[in-house]
Amino acid sequence: MDLTLWTYEGPPHVGAMRIAASMRGVHYVLHAPQGDTYADLLFTMIERRGQRPPVTYTTFQARDLGGDTAELVKRHVREAVERFQPDALLVGESCTAELIQDQPGALASGMGLGLPIVSLELPAYSKKENWGAAETLYQLVRGLLRQQPADPASHNPQAWKEQQRRPRVNLLGPSLLGFRCRDDVVEIRKLLDRHGIEVSVVMPLDASVRDVMRLPEADVNVCLYPEIAESTCNWLERTFGQPCTRTVPIGIGATSDFLTELHTLLGLEPPDANEGARQSRLPWYSESVDSTYLTGKRVFIFGDGTHVLAAARIASQELGFKVVGLGTYSREMARPVRAKAKELGLEALISDDYLAVEAAMAEVVPELVLGTQMERHSAKRLGIPCAVISTPMHVQDVPARYSPQMGWEGANVIFDTWVHPLMMGLEEHLIGMFRHDFEFVDGHQSHLGHLGGLQAAQPEPLTADLATTNDSELQANTTLSWTADGEAELKKIPFFVRGKVRRNTETFAREQGRQHIDSETLYDAKAHFSA
């Protein structure tokens, strides 16, 4: 039993709903009590969907438990099939129904309904939403394609050449309640079209049952969101021999790698390595002189696996930031995130406790947070600018404008979204120049005013630097104090770096065994850290 105050992911049956609601002609009968119908609002309110998710809840009550809940399931299955006339039916249960073991999937299969029925077993007490979505997609694809003849050895991803047609691929993984999936699909279609590659089926978003049947016709599968589509891609590879791309095209480097990977699989000449620099503004904007101030910005990254891996690469290699924290709530993606963190000299935080994430954030005192909506709130409390890069979805994450994360336009969107919360280089310079003018209000930040009360009102936390000091005995015995002269000198430093200078100076003083920090200590520390 674990205490949870807030959760990044819903239960696994919500993942199943995401698959059903993304598709056309698929209905989901969910054996669940009435309260579970709350999940509809995730689609109708957060995504502003104008249709109800295609879900029939059995809404059994306590008084039904003594009687025949199996009959209740059958009645709802029958009514749902009559009313909605789906092309395929998903049948499953939520956490409570799992306990009463009616096996709704088996019941529905025995009703002779004459349509494909996929029985879902999603263990609600050990798994979560993304796992449930992945499992549902996998069970649905497998269930519908099981009868198709398959010979994995005979699949040739370059057969398009002989057949004198364009190469074609499936895009797997985009779904409702996935981060910017709607726009990513448009962007990836554009990208592939530019290279003469046809998109056959997008799955699950807007896919029909007929589309599922056409999945094996593609030369290669593109796995866009491994959390949702990896198991399905693996099964398609094993069963039909279709290879699958593993690079998620978020960021310039990754999009370029993705194109190379896909072209190689299809037997095409890989595109020009400079395509990104021509098609996206991110590379030049990042090189331009105003961006010099981005150098070494300390960034803390937390979210789902796919987006934090991409963010870590973009931050460190394309924007010149320094990644000071990296973590995910996606346990299924813990391994690659750990590896990425190690590569950056960090230890990954794998946790679904938002308070632990906030504590980790506070400890490393980043200058920018890339996280979920929850990290946005935590960062706000800590007075740190933040950009949202990952689910869980919030109504703000479904913008009216075109706003992909993937491909060349996605890189443009990312540049703007991550850099705007920070102060622009020229502004930073000007504020430094004019800060002694009487008009200047200390704590001013030009456009977003992100600095919360904490930074101004409270002394800087010392914890981050304590951790980096090796001599623990020294720490324990040394109490630091700032002299008036030291404080005065510190005040001359622009406020937005003052906290950092204070911490560095204190670390230095501790290392040196000094107890009083005067202006000289400050200059010594400055020299020490620039050396």
Added chain:
Amino acid sequence: MSANLLKETGPREVFCGLTSIVWLHRRMPDAFFLVVGSRTCAHLIQSAAGVMIFAEPRFGTAILSERDLAGLADAHDELKRVVRDLLARRPEIRTLFLVGSCPSEVIKLDLARASEQLNEELQGRVRVVNYSGSGIETTFTQGEDGALSALVPMLPSGTERQLLLVGTLADAVEDRLITLFKRLGIDSIRSFPPRQSTDLPAVGPGTQVLLCQPFLSDTSRRLRDRGAEILNAPYPLGAEGSRRWMEAAAKAWGIDDARISATLDPLMERAALALEPHRQTLAGKRIFLLPESQLELPLARFLQRECGMELVEVGTPYLNRDLMRSELELLPDGTRVMEGQHVEQQLDRVREARPDLVVCGMGLANPLEAEGIPTKWSIELVFSPIHGIDQAGELAELFSRPLHRHQLLAAGRQP
């Protein structure tokens, strides 16, 4: 009573009782609500409340794991461990509600026993109370009934004559109503739930209860068992309902009509002014209320009698004829009152009737809007200060706003 009382069963589209934690925890800032349930419960509460803005909320879920279900861990011991950790972290908490859920009810986790043991262990430092907010037993606002009825046995006994206002009200509304009761000449007034969970009012034969909310069946029964008298009145929604509600108390206190009129007539006149512009928008319009908050009957009565709306159908999750007696009497003859729900058939009727406004849950609102049918979310009604004569205008505005908005946007679409 001559409303046309109907019943249906089938798939329902309503919240469970856990949802009421969203307003209860705000009412009592020294209480913590610990749901013993699943990830679904945790996700439900955070989704229904849209909560992401808190530092550390005063509600949470002890999520059952496979170990608890397989009996590898003793669920009672586990729960006690979670409670100890929680209270160590939140020393300001004075009352802890252990809230049963669908899974905890199905596996028959004995929260009453757990509460008893924890109360012994905590020796009065924190009071532990339990109730069920499970969806297999409760609908939406019934969760508040569960929480309050679990507190009734804790109320001290007292024979003093007092007016007890029962049911959560917005603080400002409560203050206003108390001021008005005092103006009428009723001086001893208490509220339940109180603003501090430890500040429990006494109850006994001198207590006369006005229910502020229509969903408090168990609570009112238990208060009656403690000797309190439940005053029969419509609920304080709209000017007329609020006036009759206050009059019920005034009459029980033997306050003369002249004083009642002198106090309330000016308020009624002001309310009529406040209602008038909304009445102009709403009069003659047809409204369909889907079941959810249990406020549907009093709202229908208000919208029909004071705003001139036509009632197509009034849904209600369940019908307690005793508590709704005064409301049913005020509905026009033949009003379709539908108890229970078959959401698909009900939506068929909505589409067929093409009402001007539908009151429904958040899962249904945008889909109906997309079909061109204006809606009002029922959850907003339990979060807004709508009680009392002074709030009648605001209450009407909640219904006229969607219609007004549709008019504005329709005008904007003209070439």
